[in-house]
Amino acid sequence: MNHDSYPDSYIRGILNTVKTIAMVGASEKENRPSYFAFKYLLERGYTMIPVNPLRAGEQILGRHIYARLSDVPVPIDMVDIFRSSRHALPIVQEALTLNPRPQVIWMQLSIRNDEAAALAEAGGMKVVMNRCPKIEYGRLSSEIAWMGVNTRTISARKAAASGGIQRLSLNRASVPGGATEAAAAAERMERERGSAG
Amino acid sequence: MTDRIPGFATLAVHAGAQPDPTTGARATPIYQTTSYVFESVDHAASLFGLQTFGNIYTRIGNPTTAVLEERVAALEGGTAGLATASGHAAQVLVFHCLLQPGDEFVASKKLYGGSINQFTHAFKNFNWNVVWADPDDISSFERAISPKTKAIFTESIANPGGVITDMATVAQIAKRAGVPYIVDNTLASPYLCKPIEHGADIVVHSLTKFLGGHGNSIGGAIVDAGTFNWSRDRRYPMLCDPRPEYHGIVLHETFGNFAFAIACRVLALRDIGAPLSPFNAFLILTGIETLPLRMRKHCDNTLAVAQWVAAHPKVAWVSYPGLPGDRFHNLAKKYCPNGAGAVFTFGLKGGYDAGVKLVSNVKLFSHLANIGDTRSLIIHPASTTHRQLTDAQKAQAGAGPDVVRLSIGIEDVEDIIADLDQGLAD
Incomplete structure (x- = not known):
């Protein structure tokens, strides 16, 4: 997998397949990015499981916080890593010991660890790095366009109906639109930030 | 992939x-x-x-x-x-x-x-x-x-x-x-x-x-x-x-x-x-849906009009980077290879009075303070947008008494040129 840029179909496929997401590094603080992503994904119907050894036994939005992945009593489809790049490897190593094994390792925006990614892929897991599942869900459903964000998708197909007010479906036929110099430059910058972090 | x-x-x-x-x-x-x-x-x-x-x-x-x-x-x-x-x-x-x-x-x-x-x-x-x-x-x-x-x-x-x-x-x-x-x-x-x-x-x-x-x-x-x-x-x-x-x-x-x-x-x-x-x-x-079509036409028309204006005996100078020989022509080729835009200025040998006369004579050009319209637009800054400035300030702002600014529209270029031609006639 080329981890510099992912086809939309790859990301959409992951977000359409996984149901249970364990978020390592989830924060109970309402102003933290991990809390934003946790809450958004919970509202979009994913079963969200917070993992944070410093907060084990407490709750985020009514969800019990576990100390480590191996403490989670239900099968995990995707591990979302909200820790800096250097912490990604032991998390992947722990994920590899789970039975059943998660299908996806996802590292957050600005987080990239190629060694951890290679290990995960060798173990049959799909890997996404330097992306946020909230932003990607918003982008591929086009919800994020309400904030003026360039979704880099275009479509002449009406999206499938989605319940609720101001909810757009991820199941939308789109073709890539306007992947840009800027996006590439931004990715380079995020990568530099990530490798520094 | x-x-x-x-x-x-x-x-x-x-x-x-x-x-x-x-x-x-x-x-x-x-x-x-x-x-x-x-x-x-x-x-x-x-x-x-x-x-x-x-x-x-x-x-x-x-x-x-x-x-x-x-x-x-x-x-x-x-x-x-x-x-x-x-x-x-x-x-x-x-x-x-x-x-x-x-x-x-x-x-x-x-x-x-x-x-x-x-x-x-x-x-x-x-x-x-x-x-x-x-x-x-x-x-x-x-x-x-x-x-x-x-x-x-x-x-x-x-x-x-x-x-x-x-x-x-x-x-x-x-x-x-x-x-x-x-x-x-x-x-x-x-x-x-x-x-x-x-x-x-x-x-x-x-x-x-x-x-x-x-x-x-x-x-x-x-x-x-x-x-x-x-x-x-x-x-x-x-x-x-x-x-x-x-x-x-x-x-x-x-x-x-x-x-x-x-x-x-x-x-x-x-x-x-x-x-x-x-x-x-x-x-x-x-x-925006027609931006590429319009810009192509705007630029084609503007280059033709700028060339015509540059050759007119009553015109002292033309500032349009799309013209070969313009001091910004090389930068235009680097940054705007598909055209140097549709707005340019030129100077009339007859100065302030000649500028007033031109904007008063044109019939197809609209005399107003906008640019970037489907319609061709004209303004004489010294008598309108910049009239409150001193002569020195006008000159520094590129709005000297002889300066006329055109924003070329997407009409037929022959009609645009014909209007300028009659507007500049005695």
Whole structure:
């Protein structure tokens, strides 16, 4: 997998397949990015499981916080890593010991660890790095366009109906639109930030 | 396995717009509403807390306007956009997010006169201090930088003088200074020039001009290139510090490479105002669909008219970078290879009186103070927009007594030339 840029179909496929997401590094603080992503994904119907050894036994939005992945009593489809790049490897190593094994390792925006990614892929897991599942869900459903964000998708197909007010479906036929110099430059910058972090 | 990227004309028609998810309406509906109902108290809390994406109140966001914002961002190659009530409003919001009272920014002194007024007078009341640099002497930008400098601002093609800014060089100066480079791309439009590809971090527009293109709607836009690292030197508290307006969230940390556009929306547009009307957004969107067709015609017509004007015995000089021999011709070939725009100035040997006579004689050209219309437009700055200035100030602003500015429309070029011909006749 080329981890510099992912086809939309790859990301959409992951977000359409996984149901249970364990978020390592989830924060109970309402102003933290991990809390934003946790809450958004919970509202979009994913079963969200917070993992944070410093907060084990407490709750985020009514969800019990576990100390480590191996403490989670239900099968995990995707591990979302909200820790800096250097912490990604032991998390992947722990994920590899789970039975059943998660299908996806996802590292957050600005987080990239190629060694951890290679290990995960060798173990049959799909890997996404330097992306946020909230932003990607918003982008591929086009919800994020309400904030003026360039979704880099275009479509002449009406999206499938989605319940609720101001909810757009991820199941939308789109073709890539306007992947840009800027996006590439931004990715380079995020990568530099990530490798520094 | 990489995704295919559509071309500019495809994006001009499609970017941001999809069939309405509820009705299937294919053209973008005009959501002429002030407000949006919440699904629940929790949904409202998520919206107000920026934890979910959506609409609250049209001062902050509107689904019609959002289509325009995404389209302009896509055409410029940016990560996100924000539409505003005017180009001037866009500039106020941008600088509000960058400057604290007492800060400075460096700006080209070859700018649209309205921007010179805004920077010189209106911004002074906020204690935002402009330091002028000269695009004819690029090193003057470097010399203008001080520890208080927070940004550099230029136009891509400057209005009205036909000055093309060497953006790649200015971008390097901005990078060395660690400040964002803002480019007003109004005169070029993204069809002719994409400043982000040359190092701009923020692009602003008057949508009133070529993007809307039909002289029917005032509007402005901000595009975030996603390229500036707001956290590195911690000099931009709106982006890199916890915001008391939003329970301590840090916008750059939370929104990554589109944080600047979010800051302009949730900190500046929310609290200062000046959103675009959804109806204007609809009209401008419709205009943008034909931007590539119009710009091609605008540029073809303008080159032909500029060549004709240059050969006219009553004309002393022509300033159009599209003409071989013009001092900005090489920069035009680098930055605007598909055409040097549709606005240019020329000087009449007969001076002030000859200028007044021409604008009084023309019948197809509209005598007014706009540019970037389907119609051909003419103005004699010395007797109108710049009449309050002294002669010396007029000359420095490129608005001397002999100067006439044309914005060439998309009519038949023979008719445009015939009107100038009869207008210049004795």
